[in-house]
Amino acid sequence: xxxxxxxxxxxxxxxxxxxxxxxxxxxxxxxxxxxxxxxxxxxxxxxxxxxxxxxxxxxxxxxxxxxxxxxxxxxxxxxxxxxxxxxxxxxxxxxxxxxxxxxxxxxxxxxxxxxxxxxxxxxxxxxxxxxxxxxxxxxxxxxxxxxxxxxxxxxxxxxxxxxxxxxxxxxxxxxxxxxxxxxxxxxxxxxxxxxxxxxxxxxxxxxxxxxxxxxxxxxxxxxxxxxxxxxxxxxxxx
Amino acid sequence: xxxxxxxxxxxxxxxxxxxxxxxxxxxxxxxxxxxxxxxxxxxxxxxxxxxxxxxxxxxxxxxxxxxxxxxxxxxxxxxxxxxxxxxxxxxxxxxxxxxxxxxxxxxxxxxxxxxxxxxxxxxxxxxxxxxxxxxxxxxxxxxxxxxxxxxxxxxxxxxxxxxxxxxxxxxxxxxxxxxxxxxxxxxxxxxxxxxxxxxxxxxxxxxxxxxxxxxxxxxxxxxxxxxxxxxxxxxxxx
DNA sequence: CGATAAATTGAACTCTATCAATAGGTGTGG
DNA sequence: CCACACCTATTGATAGAGTTCAATTTATCG
Numbered sequence: 001x002x003x004x005x006x007x008x009x010x011x012x013x014x015x016x017x018x019x020x021x022x023x024x025x026x027x028x029x030x031x032x033x034x035x036x037x038x039x040x041x042x043x044x045x046x047x048x049x050x051x052x053x054x055x056x057x058x059x060x061x062x063x064x065x066x067x068x069x070x071x072x073x074x075x076x077x078x079x080x081x082x083x084x085x086x087x088x089x090x091x092x093x094x095x096x097x098x099x100x101x102x103x104x105x106x107x108x109x110x111x112x113x114x115x116x117x118x119x120x121x122x123x124x125x126x127x128x129x130x131x132x133x134x135x136x137x138x139x140x141x142x143x144x145x146x147x148x149x150x151x152x153x154x155x156x157x158x159x160x161x162x163x164x165x166x167x168x169x170x171x172x173x174x175x176x177x178x179x180x181x182x183x184x185x186x187x188x189x190x191x192x193x194x195x196x197x198x199x200x201x202x203x204x205x206x207x208x209x210x211x212x213x214x215x216x217x218x219x220x221x222x223x224x225x226x227x228x229x230x231x232x233x234x235x236x237x238x
Numbered sequence: 239x240x241x242x243x244x245x246x247x248x249x250x251x252x253x254x255x256x257x258x259x260x261x262x263x264x265x266x267x268x269x270x271x272x273x274x275x276x277x278x279x280x281x282x283x284x285x286x287x288x289x290x291x292x293x294x295x296x297x298x299x300x301x302x303x304x305x306x307x308x309x310x311x312x313x314x315x316x317x318x319x320x321x322x323x324x325x326x327x328x329x330x331x332x333x334x335x336x337x338x339x340x341x342x343x344x345x346x347x348x349x350x351x352x353x354x355x356x357x358x359x360x361x362x363x364x365x366x367x368x369x370x371x372x373x374x375x376x377x378x379x380x381x382x383x384x385x386x387x388x389x390x391x392x393x394x395x396x397x398x399x400x401x402x403x404x405x406x407x408x409x410x411x412x413x414x415x416x417x418x419x420x421x422x423x424x425x426x427x428x429x430x431x432x433x434x435x436x437x438x439x440x441x442x443x444x445x446x447x448x449x450x451x452x453x454x455x456x457x458x459x460x461x462x463x464x465x466x467x468x469x470x471x472x473x474x475x476x
Numbered sequence: 477c478g479a480t481a482a483a484t485t486g487a488a489c490t491c492t493a494t495c496a497a498t499a500g501g502t503g504t505g506g
Numbered sequence: 507c508c509a510c511a512c513c514t515a516t517t518g519a520t521a522g523a524g525t526t527c528a529a530t531t532t533a534t535c536g
Contacts, residue, residue: 042466060376063462068376082365085251085358090369090467116352120323123361127320130364131328133371138298138306140379141423145524176482185379187525192484208533224301228280229328383492414514425493430516483532490525500515506508 003076003163004050004102010162010233013121022118025109026050026102038093038101039080045089047103049079054099055174059182060091069183070133072096072156072173074163078125084109097174124231131229140185145194147223148184153204153211154225162232169216174209241314241401242288242340248400248471251359260356263347264288264340276331276339277318283327285341287317292337293412297420298329307421308371310334310394310411312401316363322347335412362469369467378423383432385461386422391442391449392463400470407454412447 001009004026005019014022029052032038038049038056056073070091073079079093084106113119132155139151156173160166177195181188198204203219205212213219239247242264243257252260267290270276276287276294294311308329311317317331322344351357370393377389394411398404415433419426436442441457443450451457 058372060372062376062380063464066380068379070372070375082368085362086365086369086469088466090469091372113358114354116354116357119354119357119361120351123357123364124323126361126364126368127324130320130368130371131324133368133375134296134298134308134329137308137371137374137378138300140375141306141420142300142304178482182379188482189484189526190524193524196484226301228326231324231328416514426514427494427516428492431492434516477536479535481532481534483530485530486528488525488527491523493520493522495520496518498515498517500513502511502513504509504511506510 002052003074004052005076006163007076007125008121011121011124012233013124014117018115018118018121022112025104025112026052028103029100030103032095032099032101034095034097034099036095038095038099039083039089040092041089043083043089044087045080045083046106048081048084048106048109049093050102050104051075051077051079052100052102055096055172056093056099056101057096057175057179058091058093067182068185069179070136071129074159074165076163078122081109081122081126084113096179128231131231135229143223145184145186145190146197148186149180149191149194150198150203150219150223151225152180152184153206153213154216154220154223155227155230157211157213157216158227158230158232169214170210170212172209173206173211177206180206240290241312242290243314244401245314245363246359249359249362250471251362252355256353256356256359260350263342263350264290266341267338268341270333270337270339272333272335272337274333276333276337277321277327278330279327281321281327282325283318283321284344286319286322286344286347287331288340288342289313289315289317290338290340293334293410294331294337294339295334295413295417296329296331305420306423307417308374309367312397312403314401316360319347319360319364322351334417366469369469373467381461383422383424383428384435386424387418387429387432388436388441388457388461389463390418390422391444391451392454392458392461393465393468395449395451395454396463396465396468396470407452408448408450410447411444411449415444418444 005023008019051073053075058070059067061067083089139148157166157171160171165171177191178188181191195206202214203222243261246257289311291313296308297305299305321327377386395404395409398409415429416426419429433444440452441460
């Protein structure tokens with residue numbers, strides 16, 4: 001079973017048979033180089049994209065040239081389910097590593113949405129994304145630099161764990177520190193200093209695109225991380 | 239036609255007949271006092287709430303007692319459509335003024351979602367909310383205090399205009415400055431100072447819960463406001 | 477091995493927070 | 507009608523967090 005199916009089934013709204021129907025829609029898979037855009041603000045595509053492997057991210061650039069990252073996309077995540085209904089992209093998607101991206105024709109999606117349970121499942125993907133966005137607003141709006149980064153690490157660790165990409169006390173996050181800066185709304189220089197402090201406190205380490213968390217409990221406490229908003233059906237504790 | 243119907247029809251995915259079916263679900267309307275909670279984080283309600291009149295807001299409090307506001311809800315807006323699918327609230331809804339809140343049984347919603355076009359329309363409400371949240375992340379993450387407030391005013395003005403609540407160069411936003419602070423992620427003292435600057439620059443005035451915008455073009459330029467993310471079908475310019 | 481991007485550090489400056497005190501406004505009860 | 511309490515707004519002073527500029531070091535990759 002691939003990450004996409006695993007994620008959809010985790011919502012508990014569809015049967016494995018229905019999930020298989022969805023997976024059959026993922027025939028057209030293409031490779032995208034790292035640092036490229038999968039889709040850009042303003043595009044009106046006829047496909048919906050799903051990350052099958054690799055890392056991607058959601059972002060938008062300001063008129064004055066500043067960049068804000070809205071999400072990191074892991075295998076199994078939809079890039080742009082919203083265009084199926086809203087028609088045009090209001091932000092962009094870029095890749096962080098070589099990615100395999102599945103393209104589903106918009107018409108196929110709209111067909112699949114005739115099945116209420118499938119529609120509900122896809123909708124739930126959006127709802128969790130929205131809940132996560134709220135948490136990001138709170139993170140950027142109410143916490144100091146170090147805590148923002150710590151919270152981001154907790155969240156990403158948790159999400160990685162779900163798709164089996166964080167086996168031990170570490171996970172791969174192949175981004176430069178400047179991307180981290182564009183994620184939590186601080187300058188790259190200050191990211192660097194905050195990372196050093198987090199390292200010195202023994203809470204988390206970020207080096208070479210690898211996040212290491214010696215004791216996740218301590219980091220969770222420090223970041224005041226409460227995973228409820230991810231709406232996971234937890235089998236075991238993080 | 240009420241604000242709810244007007245909003246749903248604006249997405250262009252359902253017929254007036256279908257919208258009327260939805261409106262029929264709004265039988266159970268109750269009044270909520272200002273300053274009360276409509277629903278709280280952690281609740282697992284059996285109803286979905288819609289604002290029929292008055293102002294409400296979405297928010298969440300940190301463990302350490304800081305508050306972040308995620309959205310202002312106007313007449314016609316869903317409070318918590320997400321619980322119909324996700325089961326529990328990951329944030330809270332409070333009122334800013336006396337509100338009339340319609341309660342729709344969750345089962346009714348799930349019935350209505352059997353109609354794909356109705357489901358799409360409700361889904362689109364969520365998608366626009368999510369797009370707006372992205373813009374808030376960008377606003378809080380990348381702009382200075384004055385620009386954040388200016389952007390918020392532009393957005394709210396535009397939304398108010400759509401539901402007919404901003405006829406002239408002003409609109410009602412019945413909140414204290416401290417709520418503005420919790421919205422754009424700065425302290426209440428700094429909100430006060432930023433408002434003074436905006437006023438002195440002739441860009442916007444905020445007094446007694448009334449926002450006055452002498453020249454919306456200037457404010458839009460100042461805030462770099464681009465309304466694409468609201469996904470409005472514009473008849474005329476703002 | 478050289479070229480280029482990323483990370484790191486220092487120093488000066490800016491924006492924003494916090495603390496504290498004052499002023500304005502509103503509603504209630506005497 | 508005034509006095510009081512309470513909430514909100516405003517202003518000053520000071521401290522703190524974060525930014526920017528600039529230079530240096532360390533990776534990374536063809």
